[in-house]
Amino acid sequence: MNPFLSRHLLRLGLLAAGVATAATAGPAQASEGVAVTFDSVRTTANHRHHTEYRDSFRVHQLGTVAGARLTNRANASSSGCTADDACRSVALSFQIVTLAGKNVRLDTVNKGRALNDHCTGCQTLAGAYQFVVSTPKATRLTAAAQRRLADVHRRLDALGGSRLPAAELKKKADALAAEVTALLARPDSTTTAGTRPAVRVHRQLDGWPAR
Incomplete structure (x- = not known):
């Protein structure tokens, strides 16, 4: 087989393995190649469907990796x-991602985009929150931490049934994100005793009216 083609097929195989891991949101090992996660949510409101709310809340526990996208x-x-x-x-x-490893190659994308198209008086809000938790050795979130995250998820879902304006929903989402950040940064949130995780938070909100 052509050597270039062999390398290309190997790379595709590694990426496919990463995508499969992300779909299950479970532990993964990537001694070579790159672990991949992808989460996305989209809403559209118009004169036929005036109100739409959707949220995504995913936890990916990747284990020890050499790199991650x-x-x-x-x-x-x-x-x-x-x-x-x-x-x-x-x-x-x-999106919550836990990972471990030395000199991990990270490629992160976190984007929230809101668009009003000839929509006078409309309220449009897009919020993307990405939490990257790093520890020296592979670990997992404790059962207690996972229960608290599940509670945050339920409250995020509950916002969909509210009639709050977009500006108030932004404040509620930020408050929930602050809870997640504080929880993930606690040493007792992981199964490795005494390990203080390093937490990086990426946040992008876009909305109309812009305030």
Whole structure:
């Protein structure tokens, strides 16, 4: 077989393994290649469907890795409504990734984008929150930490049933993100006693009205 083709097929195989790991949100080992996660949520409101709210809350425990490509996106759009018949579109995505390793090669993408298209008086909010938790040795979140994260997830879901304006939803989402950050940074949140995780948070919110 052509050597170039062999290397290309090997690379595709490694990436496919990373995608399969992300889909299960479970532990993974990547002594070679790159672990891959991808989370995305999208909402669209218009004159036929005035209100749409969706959220994503995913936890990926990758274990020891040499490198990782982490992608998290939230996109919300509103179009064709009027001030007397306004729309509301809200998309929120929380991505939590735990990993371990020395000199891990990280490629992170975290984007929230809101679009109003000829939509007077509409409320549109896109929020992307990405939490990257690093520890020296492979570990897992404790059962107690996972229960607390599940509670945050339930409260994020509950925002969908509220009639709060987008500006208030932004404050609620930020408050939930602050809870997640504080929890992940605690040494007793992982199964490795005494290990203080390093937590990096990427946040991007975009919305109309812009305030």
